[in-house]
Every structure is written in structure tokens, then in C-alpha cells.
Amino acid sequence: MHPSPVRRALASIVLLAAVAATAAPPSAQAALAAADTAVDVDVRAGLATVPGTALGLNHAIWDAELGTTAVSGLLKDAGVEMLRYPGGSYADIYHWRDHTAPGGYVAPNTDFDTFMAGAKRTGAQPMIIANYGTGTAQEAADWVRYANVTKGYGATYWTIGNENYGNGHYGAAWEADDHADKSPKEYAANVVAYAAAMKAVDPSIKVGAVLTMPGNWPDGIVGTGDQGTWNAEVLTRAGASIDFVDVHWYPGGGTAAESLTRTEHIEDAVYLLRGQLARYAGANAGRIGISMTETNVGVGQNTQPGALFLADVYSGLLEQGVFTVQWWNTHNGIGTVSTVAGQRDYGDFGLLSSGGCTSDGSVCEPPMNTPFAPYHALKLMGSFARAGDQLVRAGANNPLVSAHASRRPNGDLGVLLVNKDPDNAHTVDLRYHGWTPAGAVPTVSTYTNGAAAVQTAPAGTATGQTLPAYSLTLLTLRPANTGGAAPKAPGRPAAGTVTDRTATISWPAAQAGGRPIAKYELYRQNGGAAEQLGETTGTSFTVQNLEPGRRYTVNVLARDTAGGTSWSSLPLTFTTTGPAAAGCTVRLTDTNDWGNGFVGQIDITNNSAAPVGGWTLAFTWPTKWQSVSSGWSATWEQTGTKVRVTSDGVLAAGGGTTTVGFVGAYSGPNVLPGVFTLNGTVCSTA
Structure with a gap:
């Protein structure tokens, strides 16, 4: 309730951005040069099917x-x-x-x-x-x-x-x-x-x-x-x-x-x-x-934040x-009546007005069933995320702009842009990867602060749009004509052996389209622009040069003999381990948790043949909402998300162990760090 x-x-949770683009018409070049936000959309980085x-x-x-x-x-x-x-x-x-x-x-x-x-x-x-x-x-x-x-x-x-x-x-x-x-x-x-x-x-x-x-x-x-x-x-x-x-x-x-x-x-x-x-x-x-089955915003439930x-x-x-x-x-x-971004907010968690008044009758909502702002957003979502669409990665380099994209069975691409800036419009340079838009002016649906409905009309270009302040913008784009029947998407990949530096990935074969399949390409999701990890003519691949204790999300696509590509497979997410054998071993234990903080215990073992004196343990929090509040049995310091734990103590050779502890704080999901270094050496984790 x-x-x-x-x-x-x-x-x-978080998206970012990167890399190169599709050329815009000459008339659009000046506008793109003035863009303050870059958005990347990569159809090779498939997410879930709607x-x-x-x-x-x-x-x-x-x-x-x-x-x-x-x-x-x-x-x-x-x-x-x-x-x-x-x-x-x-x-x-x-x-x-x-x-x-x-x-x-x-x-x-x-x-x-x-x-x-x-x-x-x-x-x-x-x-x-x-x-x-x-x-x-x-x-x-x-x-x-x-x-x-x-x-x-x-x-x-x-x-x-x-x-x-x-x-x-x-x-x-x-x-x-x-x-x-x-x-x-x-x-x-x-x-x-x-x-x-x-x-x-x-x-x-x-x-x-x-x-x-x-x-x-x-x-x-x-x-x-x-x-x-x-x-x-x-x-x-x-x-x-x-x-x-x-x-x-x-x-x-x-x-x-x-x-x-x-x-x-x-x-x-x-x-x-x-x-x-x-x-x-x-x-x-x-x-x-x-x-x-329940969610709602913290402030502005029935105005534009909602x-x-x-x-x-x-x-x-x-x-x-x-x-x-x-x-x-x-x-x-x-509920509690306030003004949010110039609009009267009734503190009402409903999508539609209940038509009620405050207890003293001084303020009344609009007539019963009048749609509030979130209703119009939901209606826009009905146009963006349709059953059978494949959601794909999109990312923006501006923290006040969110980007989402959906690939449709007819080849169209929907791009949803959320401008969270209440005061300023933002000009966006859109860049596509693995997909090329047609040259036509796109259909653009926009919902702005205080509007009574979503407005739809042709606007801008496929590569350049201006987002009004505090707005939702949905672009519906047609693809350039590629010709030929492309292969079907490969099946969802699975991880076999995963080590600190490698991962063996396999997948069900794709069904050929109008031409034989020549190879499969493996991509790592990386913000809005995926990074190719390798290619093979088979249905498995061992990725090399990974980083220990890191989470990876990968997709596979098929390419035929004429260069045509399939849709992306569904994604696989896996996390690399620490080294199987290292000069040190670290165990982090959450010993007592109260929902927004915890007591952490770190056991450090020296596996080397020589004693380690004057040691420094280092790790990085996976998110920006985690921190060390206090620590003991060593000197603790945090800069950004990086934590250093230093001591003048000595870890004896061949299994010498010490234990340090800290109070950690978090204001979101508490993903524990997965990799630690001792004096610069990556440790095994227990």
C-alpha cells in the first residue's frame, strides 16, 4: 500500500556512454556540434525481451x-x-x-x-x-x-x-x-x-x-x-x-x-x-x-518527477x-499538497485523480479520473516497450539524462530519453552501433512538465534532438534498407569454466537466414557502446585478459557470408574469481547487518615464503553509495570509492594471518567488493 x-x-542502478556515430545531414551538423549530451545505442548489447x-x-x-x-x-x-x-x-x-x-x-x-x-x-x-x-x-x-x-x-x-x-x-x-x-x-x-x-x-x-x-x-x-x-x-x-x-x-x-x-x-x-x-x-x-508489484517515487508523485x-x-x-x-x-x-517544478502536487500516489479535498477543504484535486503526470508516462511506455520487443543497451554521458532503447520485430528502433533537469533543455547527439537509421525525420513523442497529454510530431533528426527541460522524449526510427534475410539470434549463452582472467562461453547455434552463417561475434556490454571480445566459427569461445573479481555481461550475434547480422542473443552475466593461487588470501564477511550498514570482518593471510611487514590492503567499492564509516586494527582511509587499509604489523611467512574490521554504510544495494590487493598483489578470495 x-x-x-x-x-x-x-x-x-546505472548506464554510461561511449563512441562513434552515423553521419547526420549537413543541415544538422551545426546542431550536433552544439550538443551537450552524447547518447549511444547499441543493438549488439541485447537485454530482455518485453x-x-x-x-x-x-x-x-x-x-x-x-x-x-x-x-x-x-x-x-x-x-x-x-x-x-x-x-x-x-x-x-x-x-x-x-x-x-x-x-x-x-x-x-x-x-x-x-x-x-x-x-x-x-x-x-x-x-x-x-x-x-x-x-x-x-x-x-x-x-x-x-x-x-x-x-x-x-x-x-x-x-x-x-x-x-x-x-x-x-x-x-x-x-x-x-x-x-x-x-x-x-x-x-x-x-x-x-x-x-x-x-x-x-x-x-x-x-x-x-x-x-x-x-x-x-x-x-x-x-x-x-x-x-x-x-x-x-x-x-x-x-x-x-x-x-x-x-x-x-x-x-x-x-x-x-x-x-x-x-x-x-x-x-x-x-x-x-x-x-x-x-x-x-x-x-x-x-x-x-x-x-509496487513502486512509486519519493517526491512529486503526481507531477513530473512521478x-x-x-x-x-x-x-x-x-x-x-x-x-x-x-x-x-x-x-x-x-496527501500533503506542495509545489514541484511549478506544478501543484497533491501528494497522491494514484495514477488518476480521486477528486478529493484536504480536510479543511482549502485544496481540491482535479475531477475524478483526471490523469496525473505518471499516467501520461505510462501511456508513453505503452508505445515504447511492446510485447516482443528486445530492449537493448543505451547510455548517456550526462547524469541528468537517462536513455533506453527497444528494437522491434519490424526493424524499427524506439529510443526513450528522460531529461531529469527541471531548468534546462539538453541537446543530444545520438550515435548507433550495429544499426543504421533511415534518413527520414523521425517521429517524436514528447511529454513535458505540466502538459495535459503527450504530443507527437516529426522533429529533429535520428542523430540530433533537443530535450525540453523535465521531459520524456520517445523517438521512433526506421532502419536503413539492408536487404536479405538475416540469421536468427543465437540462443542465450552460458558460462562454463570461469577463472580470474578467463571465461569459456558457449551458446546454442543460430538459425541461418537467406545466406549461410559465417561466424559468431561476442560482445561485452560497456555503457551504450559494446566492446567486441572475439569471434569464432564455432559455438563456444574462451575470453582472455579479463580482470579478477569483475562482473561482465556479454551477448553473441551471428554474421552471415554477406555480412548480415542477427539480433543479439539474450545476455549472460558472470563474475570472474580471484586468482586460484596467490601470495595472499582475503576473506570478507558481513558479520552483522541492519539494512543500511554492516560490520565487516576482513581476514588477511600471507601465503608467501617471506614475511610481509608494513602492509597495505586495497579494494574498491562496486557502487558510489557504499562507504567505510569507521575501522579498527589498522588505519582506514577512503577516497571516492577506493579504500586503503594500512598497518605497520608483520604477516608471518607461510600462513600468517591478521584480522581487521570496519563499519560499512550503504544507501542502495550492497554489492560487496570482489577483489583485494595486498601491497599491489591481487589476492585469492575465500
């Missing part, structure tokens, strides 16, 4: 507009593909059979059948939350039977509960939970029971378990009596029974500008979440999907393979 102060205070469930939204049983044709019409126009019911924390007090929520308000005409009728008119699939807090596995199974056997609704996605880690187990309690045991162990046991009962009725459904987003409370915290964190406990015990995990993300931010930077957290947060799935969820954990954040966060999460992103909420109600 509406984010609690606990969640609002807690957080959780699913048919991508664009989602929450519905709530306390919203009397839930089932109206006015609302379903607006949502259909916006391209909404998934609707969540019965609404946040209300799900854990809601009983579907008699349509009651003891302790809460249930609006008329919001029952399950009414919701499903509205979802059908919208053209959206349902995401249904089974009552964990005050319900039973049998109640959930009966709901599945009613929905899919009695009524034939074909409801596929069912989540067990809402934010069940907020049941008091970690101190904060906003989620109803009648279980005497409120631990993640108990929740996991019930997830297994719910999934078994529900799938006994309809084996085709997909069941999801509630996790916390890395970098958000209570991520990292081990509760009293638990063996691990919420995510670790739930995945270890229930991973084999679930089909997806469900997370929420309210990244907060004290100002609109700060809130809009939080999308930088997405890539690292999803990377950590996938790592938890792989580590804890057992065999075939890769089959488990990720849904983001619109910019929505477009940026939906794009960023879909790029990372999240199968649905859902805004909180359709209607929510007036």
Missing part, C-alpha cells in the same frame, strides 16, 4: 472506481497489461468469498468478478494476492477453483501475501499476520502448503513468494531465532515450490532530484536478487521469475528481465 515511513526511508505482462498497475478494493468503464477505458488506452488485486496490505485481511476485509473499508462494486470484468475490458491479465495474514491455504485453493474452474478466468499469477516481512518480526508491523510464529521460516512453510493446495486445483498457475528488494529494509537483517535473512530463509525452504518472487520498491529521496537518481540502483539490486535465487532456491532456480521516475524505473526493471512492473496505485487519495 502507501509506503510506510520505514520503507520510505530505505532504498535501492513480455506481455510488462506494464502493470494496482487496483484496490477500497477504490469505488475499480470496476467502472471510465477507468478500464483509460487503462486500456495506456496499454496496461497486468492488474493486481485486491490491493496491497488489504490482501492480508481480504476474504474473497464474502468480499470482506475485517478492520478495513471495502467499497461497493469491487468484488472479484467486478475486478475481472474490468481487467477483461482493459485487456490485462490479473495478478492476485492470496490472503496469507488472516487466510488459509484452503481459502486460496478455493479461490483458484472459483476463478479458473468455475468461472474459467484463466488467472495465472498468484502471490502468497503482500509485505509479510512487515508483520512485526523485524520490529515494524503494518502487515496483518495471525500466525503465532511470524518468522520467514513459518512464512516459507505456508508458501509450500499454499502452493501445493492451489496447484492441486489448477497445475497451470504460477505461485509467487514475497521477498524484500536488495538494498531495502529488512534486506541483510537476520531476525531473532533465524538462520538467515528473510530472503535466504524463504528461498531455501520454499524455492522448489514457487514460480516467481514478488518485490516492492519505494526508494524514497528527500528531494525530487534525489528521488530521480535512485533508478541507478536497479541493475545492482536485480543482480543481487538473482544471486540470492541462485544461491538459495535450489536446482533450476533460473526458472524463477521476478515481479515488481512521470520521469515511472518511465525510467519501468524501463530499467524490464531491461533486467523483471516480467511485470506495477505502479502503486490507480487511485490513492490526496
Whole structure:
């Protein structure tokens, strides 16, 4: 539901740019010379394919507009593909059979059948939350039977509960939970029971378990009596029974500008979440999907920051393979009224106006169902990210501009540009890699601060655009005529042996098009312009000269005998190790975590035949939101993201060990460093 102060205070990604371009017409050269921002788009660096469930939204049983044709019409126009019911924390007090929520308000005409009728008119699939807090596995199974056997609704996605880690187990309690045991162990046991009962009725459904987003409370915290964190406990015990995990993300931010930077957290947060799935969820954990069923901005919920954040966060999460992103909420109600970038903001987390007034009647929202700014952003997303599109890497060299791109089955390319600068327009030089735009003036859709709708018209060139202040801009570009049937994309690559310096990558062969396949090319994602790592006539390749402890994301494409190229494969992400044998070994342990900080212990071992005296240990934090607050047993200093730990002590030869410690702070996903050097020598990691 509406984010609690606990969640609002807690957080959780980043793209860059590079290299060369497509020539612009002479008339555009002067404009490009004046560009203050470079954007690179590389179709060789493929990300996720957009699913048919991508664009989602929450519905709530306390919203009397839930089932109206006015609302379903607006949502259909916006391209909404998934609707969540019965609404946040209300799900854990809601009983579907008699349509009651003891302790809460249930609006008329919001029952399950009414919701499903509205979802059908919208053209959206349902995401249904089974009552964990005050319900039973049998109640959930009966709901599945009613929905899919009695009524034939074909409801596929069912989540067990809402934010069940907020049941008091970690101190904060906003989620109803009648279980005497409120631990993640108990929740996991019930997830297994719910999934078994529900799938006994309809084996085709997909069941999801509630996790916390890395970098958000209570991520990292081990509760009293638990063996691990919420995510670790739930995945270890229930991973084999679930089909997806469900997370929420309210990244907060004290100002609109700060809130809009939080999308930088997405890539690292999803990377950590996938790592938890792989580590804890057992065999075939890769089959488990990720849904983001609640998100909203920290400041300016119904003005331009909300619109910019929505477009940026939906794009960023879909790029990372999240199968649905859902805004909180359709209607929510007036909150704290303020002015944001010259526009009145009602502090309303709804996509559409509720038409209400402040308690003293001094300020009223626009009429019921008037679209707020995020609605227009969602409608623009419906044009940008269509089912079947392949999202590809794009990056900007200006921190106030975000760039996203989608390649369409008909060959078109969509480029979405987000100008987060409230005061200044930015002129952009667009550069394409692996794809050439046609010379025609592109179609450009723009949503500006305070506008009543998205405006669409031909504008600029494929290589040069001016972004109004605080705006969303979508370019739809046609490709230059290349001719010939290109090969199909190779299958998703997989990593074999990975060492500190090498990685062996293999992939399923591509299907030839009009000409035979001549070779495969391997690319490393690097901001908006990929770097070629090598090529081969086979379907495997060993990459050399990698850096220890570094994360790499790679793609493969096929090239035919006439030079035609396939689409990019889906990406593979892997991390190199430390050296198998080195003169030193380092072990970093997170010994106590409280959600935005932790106690770190570093054990340093000298493996060499000579003692090491006057040593310096060095490492680099993977993100800019991590730091050392204090340290002991050595001298600690941090410059930027680089940390140096120095001591006059002596490490004895042949296994001499010392231990140092520190307090670390973080305000986003806490990706621990993976490589350490001792007096300049790269160490093994334990």
C-alpha cells in the first residue's frame, strides 16, 4: 500500500556512454556540434525481451472506481497489461468469498468478478494476492477453483501475501499476520502448503513468494531465532515450490532530484536478487521469475518527477528481465499538497485523480479520473516497450539524462530519453552501433512538465534532438534498407569454466537466414557502446585478459557470408574469481547487518615464503553509495570509492594471518567488493 515511513526511508542502478556515430545531414551538423549530451545505442548489447505482462498497475478494493468503464477505458488506452488485486496490505485481511476485509473499508462494486470484468475490458491479465495474514491455504485453493474452474478466468499469477516481512518480526508491523510464529521460516512453510493446495486445483498457475528488494529494509537483517535473512530463509525452504518472487520498491529521496537518481540502483539490486535465487532456491532456480508489484517515487508523485521516475524505473526493471512492473496505485487519495517544478502536487500516489479535498477543504484535486503526470508516462511506455520487443543497451554521458532503447520485430528502433533537469533543455547527439537509421525525420513523442497529454510530431533528426527541460522524449526510427534475410539470434549463452582472467562461453547455434552463417561475434556490454571480445566459427569461445573479481555481461550475434547480422542473443552475466593461487588470501564477511550498514570482518593471510611487514590492503567499492564509516586494527582511509587499509604489523611467512574490521554504510544495494590487493598483489578470495 502507501509506503510506510520505514520503507520510505530505505532504498535501492546505472548506464554510461561511449563512441562513434552515423553521419547526420549537413543541415544538422551545426546542431550536433552544439550538443551537450552524447547518447549511444547499441543493438549488439541485447537485454530482455518485453513480455506481455510488462506494464502493470494496482487496483484496490477500497477504490469505488475499480470496476467502472471510465477507468478500464483509460487503462486500456495506456496499454496496461497486468492488474493486481485486491490491493496491497488489504490482501492480508481480504476474504474473497464474502468480499470482506475485517478492520478495513471495502467499497461497493469491487468484488472479484467486478475486478475481472474490468481487467477483461482493459485487456490485462490479473495478478492476485492470496490472503496469507488472516487466510488459509484452503481459502486460496478455493479461490483458484472459483476463478479458473468455475468461472474459467484463466488467472495465472498468484502471490502468497503482500509485505509479510512487515508483520512485526523485524520490529515494524503494518502487515496483518495471525500466525503465532511470524518468522520467514513459518512464512516459507505456508508458501509450500499454499502452493501445493492451489496447484492441486489448477497445475497451470504460477505461485509467487514475497521477498524484500536488495538494498531495502529488512534486506541483510537476520531476525531473532533465524538462520538467515528473510530472503535466504524463504528461498531455501520454499524455492522448489514457487514460480516467481514478488518485490516492492519505494526508494524514497528527500528531494525530487534525489528521488530521480535512485533508478541507478536497479541493475545492482536485480543482480543481487538473482544471486540470492541462485544461491538459495535450489536446482533450476533460473526458472524463477521476478515481479515488481509496487513502486512509486519519493517526491512529486503526481507531477513530473512521478512521470520521469515511472518511465525510467519501468524501463530499467524490464531491461533486467523483471516480467511485470506495477505502479502503486490507480487511485490513492490526496496527501500533503506542495509545489514541484511549478506544478501543484497533491501528494497522491494514484495514477488518476480521486477528486478529493484536504480536510479543511482549502485544496481540491482535479475531477475524478483526471490523469496525473505518471499516467501520461505510462501511456508513453505503452508505445515504447511492446510485447516482443528486445530492449537493448543505451547510455548517456550526462547524469541528468537517462536513455533506453527497444528494437522491434519490424526493424524499427524506439529510443526513450528522460531529461531529469527541471531548468534546462539538453541537446543530444545520438550515435548507433550495429544499426543504421533511415534518413527520414523521425517521429517524436514528447511529454513535458505540466502538459495535459503527450504530443507527437516529426522533429529533429535520428542523430540530433533537443530535450525540453523535465521531459520524456520517445523517438521512433526506421532502419536503413539492408536487404536479405538475416540469421536468427543465437540462443542465450552460458558460462562454463570461469577463472580470474578467463571465461569459456558457449551458446546454442543460430538459425541461418537467406545466406549461410559465417561466424559468431561476442560482445561485452560497456555503457551504450559494446566492446567486441572475439569471434569464432564455432559455438563456444574462451575470453582472455579479463580482470579478477569483475562482473561482465556479454551477448553473441551471428554474421552471415554477406555480412548480415542477427539480433543479439539474450545476455549472460558472470563474475570472474580471484586468482586460484596467490601470495595472499582475503576473506570478507558481513558479520552483522541492519539494512543500511554492516560490520565487516576482513581476514588477511600471507601465503608467501617471506614475511610481509608494513602492509597495505586495497579494494574498491562496486557502487558510489557504499562507504567505510569507521575501522579498527589498522588505519582506514577512503577516497571516492577506493579504500586503503594500512598497518605497520608483520604477516608471518607461510600462513600468517591478521584480522581487521570496519563499519560499512550503504544507501542502495550492497554489492560487496570482489577483489583485494595486498601491497599491489591481487589476492585469492575465500
